[in-house]
Amino acid sequence: MHLSLGLTFIPPLLIAYRSQGFWMTTNTYMEQPDVTFKKQLMLILNKPQPGEFLAWSTYSNFNSLLDQNSIRIPIVSSVESDVNGDGKFDQLNFTVSIPLESTESITSFGLLLIFDYKLYRMSTLQMETLAYISHSSVSAGSSFVAYGDLRLYQKTPLRHRGVDTRFNTTIVDSADSSASTYDLSTIFSAYSQRNLTTQFLNKYPVWKSGRGAQQPFTIEVIISYPTETITYQPGFWELIKWGWVQYVTILLLFLWVFRKINIAVFSEQLFNTVIVHPKIKRH
């Protein structure tokens, strides 16, 4: 009888455990992030002459580091639109137009845009992220257009609840005035270490050459904020729930099988058994 009980209740656990995971360690959900362009940017344009460049940023400390001939203030324009009217922005149209002299030309550029990124459904996450758009060409350009998505890149799963502001720190420390702070490699080395980052992906860059004299160089970037599949670590009760669901479904099968076996064994009296009759009332 004890053997039968043991055979009924232990094997379902073993089967559930051995069949690729009893405890659900990670799970996923989908959510459209609440993204806002922080109106912070850094723009570096390289000229074909080695070492010559033009740059500008919304960080005054960076601008004051630049040589006066290297700083060129562009015309920046941005429109964030909520296409489906759900209260979250779906797209950013970002345009920057850099005035250039006829003798100047641009063969490559790097553009850093800073975003505020929020998630609400499981853990309440807020972080500062960036999109880096760059292109280089052998021929001097007149305009650049790119269409892409701001995708979330996760190295570790999120927590299932709580407030997560681990990465709500400034990517570019605008209070610092040293040149190394604004070096792109410094910015990227710190940023790439983060467990949660965003990237400008799925891009379709178009570089056009043939700039007219006195015409500006224009960069247009259309960034979508797509719905993301986010991995998270389930909480205790979710873990127990799915463990229970797995165990009980197999257990029900075993209960049924062993009941049949028990009935067969005991009714056929395969072993020596003592039949205990219900007590007879004695008077």
Added chain:
Amino acid sequence: MMPTCEIIYILLMLSCVLGQRTTCFCDLNIGLCDVNCCCDTEDCSTSDIETFTCLVPLTNADTLHCVYDQVVFVNNIAQTQTVRQNGLFCIEVDNFATRNMYTSPACISSDTCFDDIGQIYFYNVSTNVPQATESFYQSGDIVYTIFNNSNAQSMLILPSSGVSNVCQDNNPVKYLSNESNSCTRSSSDLMTSCNTDYSLDFAFYAEGFKIVPSPSLLNLTGNSEILFNDTELVSISASCTLNNINTTECLSPVYNATTTQCENVVTSATYTIGTNGTNGISSVDLQIDLSMIGEASFPLTQQFAINFVSIQNTGTVLQLSGNPGYLVGRPLLTAVCDSAGVPQSFNSNPNVGVTLVTPTATGLCSASEALTRQAILFGQDQTTGCMTALSTSTCQQIQQEIFATLDGQIFNQNGSVCIGSYGNTTDLTSTADWTQVIKADSESILISVTETNTGCQNMILSSVYEILFANAGNISDPQPKVVGARYSYGNPQFLQFRCIGGNCDRGTNQQRVEISTSVTFIDISETPVSLETQRPTIEAKLPNDFFSPFKDSVPVN
């Protein structure tokens, strides 16, 4: 017997062979011994074959379809290999041998065979030559032209930038679709270009061809082709301005050797096409701007535009920025108001009004009127700026210059600026439709500017327009309405005269300061929230002493 065979066939699907080939598959040269082809006994001697590593065909001619325990891919010994295996899963009798063979297609050679295949993809450059089929032009149709040379039929073009920013001349005009392009023309030698480059000559855009007013002309004439001299064709009436001055006649480019400049070069061309319903095109006007161009202006940027206007519309055209709410990307409607905020007159000057500073090509600020300021477009957050050089003037003078750069011309008058609440605000008399821009007082700031030995204190270097808008109307069709606007200055800063190395003279150092203007649109729409009343509570009254045994205080009588 048949079903058994089929079952075995399914079991042995993977090991089945697809035919009984007995030919030597590696014998690809007749009259030459194929290397490593041991079955090429016709051309190879036995001593040749001994030196070979024999290739074994991947398919073999085993009719039994046995499952093999061992597979030999390469036989590198001289002995030949014989497979002898007869197990349980071998097919002894195959009574349906044809299933191993391809069936030959039923359809062999007739046109319908190709039609029956379905969708076929093949390499083919699509050749879509637009043909006049309709009896009148419809929107999106190309506009036909007849050339003076041999009465050739072509289409009206409007140069456009394409793969690069260089003009592509084959861009067809689409009927009733207004277009505006700018593209560049390059030149390696100005004198040669000036004399030979057709794209710089007005005649390329205006002469030598006439417009076909309606495609019915092309159809109705049948065999007799339409000719350049036919009176039905519409000729282009071109008018030119030379260096912004109207000229009586249009001139072709001439190279001026003394000034080394090319005269009468086309910098812009604008077609205005009058249309009259199904009767098609009634008139074609062309406005061309000619300029004197030097070598430095190349690559030359040319502007092209085409506008279709119905001949019914003869009055002046007023462009709205939305109807009724503003559309994103359309300019803000502005009017000059008196100090009380009552609109006085419309503002059409792009340099006056709610504008941002435009940097010059060098990045420096410019007080020149020729450089139009940047217009504020609804919904577009913008930032612009320029560099101004610190002069030897006093700090207050510098600040005054900076204010002039930041503000533009709007606040120089004894009034204020108003912004139309809706994109279709055209009524100056209704004060409620206009929002006055609240402006920070620059005079009081100017007083607080103080001069020290090291720099200027309390300097203002930036300004910002904050424009509040809210959606109005039905939720399903939101109409943005401007409800408030403010123009304010950035925080006062200490402008330090910077010394780098030994160079520290304020006048000659040419220290440059960044000045920035920006605009931000703030959505303060309040979405209506559906409120639910509280659920009605069920007033089921129980007798007072219903729970009395469980209560602490049992009434004692």
